[in-house]
Amino acid sequence: MKKLLPTSSAGSLPKPSWLAEPETLWSPWKLQGSELVDGKHDALRISLHEQQTAGVDIVSDGEQTRQHFVTTFIEHLNGVDFENRKTVKIRDRYDASVPTVVGPVSRTKSVFVEDAKFLRQQTSQPIKWALPGPMTMIDTLYDDHYKSREKLAWEFAKILNQEAKELEAAGVDIIQFDEPAFNVFFDEVNDWGIACLERAIEGLKCETAVHICYGYGIKANTDWKKTLGTEWRQYEEVFPKLQKSNIDIISLECQNSHVPIELLELVRGKKIMVGAIDVATNTIETPEEVAKTLREALKYVDADKLYPCTNCGMAPLPRDIANGKLNALSKGAELVRNELLAANVA
Ligand SMILES: [Zn+2]
Numbered sequence: 001m002k003k004l005l006p007t008s009s010a011g012s013l014p015k016p017s018w019l020a021e022p023e024t025l026w027s028p029w030k031l032q033g034s035e036l037v038d039g040k041h042d043a044l045r046i047s048l049h050e051q052q053t054a055g056v057d058i059v060s061d062g063e064q065t066r067q068h069f070v071t072t073f074i075e076h077l078n079g080v081d082f083e084n085r086k087t088v089k090i091r092d093r094y095d096a097s098v099p100t101v102v103g104p105v106s107r108t109k110s111v112f113v114e115d116a117k118f119l120r121q122q123t124s125q126p127i128k129w130a131l132p133g134p135m136t137m138i139d140t141l142y143d144d145h146y147k148s149r150e151k152l153a154w155e156f157a158k159i160l161n162q163e164a165k166e167l168e169a170a171g172v173d174i175i176q177f178d179e180p181a182f183n184v185f186f187d188e189v190n191d192w193g194i195a196c197l198e199r200a201i202e203g204l205k206c207e208t209a210v211h212i213c214y215g216y217g218i219k220a221n222t223d224w225k226k227t228l229g230t231e232w233r234q235y236e237e238v239f240p241k242l243q244k245s246n247i248d249i250i251s252l253e254c255q256n257s258h259v260p261i262e263l264l265e266l267v268r269g270k271k272i273m274v275g276a277i278d279v280a281t282n283t284i285e286t287p288e289e290v291a292k293t294l295r296e297a298l299k300y301v302d303a304d305k306l307y308p309c310t311n312c313g314m315a316p317l318p319r320d321i322a323n324g325k326l327n328a329l330s331k332g333a334e335l336v337r338n339e340l341l342a343a344n345v346a
Contacts, residue, residue, distance in 0.1 A: 004340060005294070005308055005333045006057035010211055010251055010275065011130045011178060012069060012313030013050070013062030014322050019043045023316055025218060026068050040065040041118060048122055050323055055330030058126045058174065058307070063315065065115045069178055070132040070140045071099075072111075077159065079105035079145065086142035091184045094220035101143045101152060107159045113166045120171040129172040131160055133179035133210065134196040135188065150192045157199035168206045175201070176209040176251065183212055186237040194241045201246060209249035209273065210242065213312040214257065217280030225258075232258040239266035249273055253311035255285065255293050264300035272301045275311035276332060277325045282317065284324040290332020295339075303340050308333040 019039050020027040031039045047062030066072035074080055084100040116129055132140075134153040146152040164175045177200060182189050201208040212235065215221035228234075235252060242250055243266060251273035254261060264272060276293040277285055294308055308329055314322040 002304075003057060004303060005306055005337045006126070007308045007329050007333050008056060008058035008128055008273065009051070009060060009062075009314065009326060009329075010213065010273070010279075010310045010312050011060070011063055011176070012066075012315035013047050013060075013064070014315055014317055014319040015062075015064055016043050016046060016319075019064070020067075023318060025216065025316060026071070029067070040115075044115065044119060045122060048119065051326060052123070052125075054323060054326035055334075056326055058128050059119075059123060060128050060130065061112075061115055061119050063130065063313065065112070069130065069313065070137055073132050073163075074099065074137060074141065076109075076111040077105050077107055079103040080141065088142055091139055091181055091215075093184075093224050096140070098141050101141055101145045103145055105152070105155050105159065107162055110166045111163055113163070113170050116167050116170040116172050126173040127171065128174040128176055128209070129167050130176045130178055130211070131163060131167075131200075133177040133181070134160060134200060135181040135185065135193045136179050139181045139185075149188065150196075153192065153196045154199065157196040160200040161202055161204075164200060164204055164208075168204055172206060174207045174209055174249065175204065176211055176249075177201075178211045180211075180213050180215050182210070182238050183214060183234040186234075189238050190241060194238075194245055198246055207248045207271075208246070209251055210247050211251035211273070211312075212238065213251075213253045213275070216312055216316055217278075218316060222280055228258065230258055231260055233260065233263070235259060235263050236266065239263060243267045243270060249307065251275070251307075251309055254297060255290075255311055256281070257311065261296050262300060264297060268300065269305075271305040271307060272297065273307040273309035274301065276308050277310040277329050279310055279312045279314050279317065279325075282321050284321060285328045285332070287328055287331035287335055290328055291335040294332065294336045298336070308336075
């Protein structure tokens with residue numbers, strides 16, 4: 001029988017301090033050349049081990065081989081000039097110096113497939129692999145070629161589809177697209193955002209997920225959250241369309257967020273990765289706190305479709321805190337799993 005309430009993390013996990021500066025986004029590598037290649041693989045092995053020790057059911061690479069969840073993918077593409085940088089506002093929120101699109105974008109070889117094969121060799125557990133979503137990619141660039149957000153997103157969707165098909169062939173069980181931009185640009189999500197996402201998953205036989213969140217626990221994001229009021233209804237804008245899409249799983253944040261949990265009713269029928277771990281605080285949740293969030297979600301998500309998860313990636317957190325949180329996630333999920341089994345709901 002398939003395990004009830006399988007746990008996973010939303011994406012990135014902290015890197016060892018010998019590989020990159022801890023608790024920093026876009027942290028520069030501390031190694032070079034072949035030492036860096038070996039170091040990334042060693043970090044991936046450690047991250048997998050930490051997930052397994054914490055009892056995580058669906059494991060990932062913890063994004064140990066990437067500097068950033070969007071930029072590292074873009075770095076491998078043609079048509080983007082990383083020397084020629086412009087300052088843009090990311091998700092209408094904070095200024096960042098980003099590369100410029102100077103010509104047609106294309107992928108000459110796979111970006112993460114070797115890393116995925118390496119992870120596949122290390123474990124027989126289900127693997128989830130995260131890729132940036134098309135809309136979030138275009139939001140992290142200055143476009144001096146297509147001059148159309150929609151056109152550029154469509155090109156990225158085609159490239160992501162090539163990568164996703166190779167990841168599937170490498171044995172990845174769930175491919176996840178990170179689309180925090182879906183919580184910001186509602187009109188574009190409706191006009192072409194979901195269509196681009198569907199293009200990115202076209203023809204895939206493995207499971208597919210979209211992760212929509214309120215961002216890492218960095219200051220620009222926590223300041224923005226303060227402006228959103230007491231009820232965060234952003235998900236309400238995109239859920240009806242996602243419910244009709246071909247995406248299998250929706251990953252969202254529920255722990256300590258002001259998202260009205262009943263919005264989950266709008267995506268009834270989909271599998272839901274319920275964020276039950278807050279990544280914007282160093283306080284480690286108790287298993288009971290995790291269980292409480294999961295029980296709330298169970299009012300709107302069928303038990304066989306609920307996947308306990310973290311709100312977002314944990315790269316910016318201290319390593320011991322992130323491990324403590326993964327542990328709390330497993331323990332909290334176990335509490336609710338046992339309740340469900342005892343009640344014979346499963
Ligand atoms: Zn996130």
